[in-house]
Amino acid sequence: ELQQLSKQYSNIKLLQLDVVCENSIKKVVKEVEEIVGDKGLNCLINNAGINVLASLEEVTAETMLTIYETNTVAQLMVTKAFLPLLRKAAQLSTGMGCHRAAIINMSSLAASMQLVQANEMFLKVYPYRIAKTALNMITRCLAADLKSDGILCISLHPGWLQTDMGGNMAPMQVQEAIPGILSVLDRLGEKENGSFLDWQGETLPW
Template sequence: MTLTYVITGASRGLGLEFVKQVSLQGHLVFALARHPESSEPLQALLKDRENVIAVKMDTTCENSIKEAVEKVSQRCAGAIDILINNAGINGPKTFNVENTPKKEYVRIFETNVGGVSDVTQAFLPLLRQGTTKKILNISSILGSITNIATANPGGHGSAYDVSKTALNMLTKLFANHLAKENFIVYSTHPGWVKTDMGGESAPVEQADSIAGMLKVLDTIQPQDNGSFYNYTGSKLEW
């Protein structure tokens, strides 16, 4: 069955790899990014695959989100099946929990929490018309209160960690709210991946991370609504 995906942060890193693998499966993919025209790899995909459509969207701008939804709706007959909220930002590791200023928390929350909330709300009417009604939020083990003592004992980059904890709560709230409509909303830790954010020393390749997350996405069941997964398919504690 051919599905329609909307993927944010799709110009590079994990988002771009999502677009590559999902489109290779034959699905229709809307690749959303702030500057899709500036991404050479994404532009190459657009030339190579007719089932990839790039749409300009800034997740921190309500007007930009509204315009993106309108463009997607025009091309997908008003229905999408899967939303992957991948867009996110990190902060400098020079900040830790002792010296992170308030403005750093606010800056990262705007994208990692507020942006995800606004995008999800905006695309809900299209998701309600779709078949699978799945929403995947890309989180991090750094947002796990249970695991943070081992994942980041020094508290470096605390604003990012706190934002991912908040994203997990947002995920759970959307999952509870939409359960009666047979939605499946969940969070996933993609692993420590070789990206601009993860760095070259990261042990997980982008292709392996995305393949693992797509396997979970394909097989997840309604009873798993509101769960937190590792990219390997194992469940994580909040």
């Protein structure tokens, strides 16, 4: 689908990235820099993620570390690599939001510690839940650390969607969530910095 869209719209550029490979990250940063030039990067969406079903009886250290590397560590390393481009964009505008410079970490309702009992179906995904909860802390740290640079950072739950990861049991198709997500991104401002939102713009408990 992306290949088809890139053929239809010339402003869509497809770049290959392995988020757990340092050389791949460096390469894609250079490629993005060639595209955006002196304008910098206005919005970085950390969307990479993997999941393995693992209950308490099934979970292993190896599985935990694999999921943590991709879903948590890689998000921070990618963000760190793109910071110069985000800062460049932030210098060209005022306020906070995607119009200036923003980092959107794709999280999950499954990461909410307050709602853990309300979502017992997710108890079989120990690695995924823990990694996403750690990603939420990255969001909080980045929001505080980069506020003086004018760079906004939030965690966003896109909804349970019918994707390769979400599966056919998910209640929503991707097309149903996209308008809401775009609306949320468009409305982001300083008061949302460091927040945990869903695709409808509702605040979620940590």
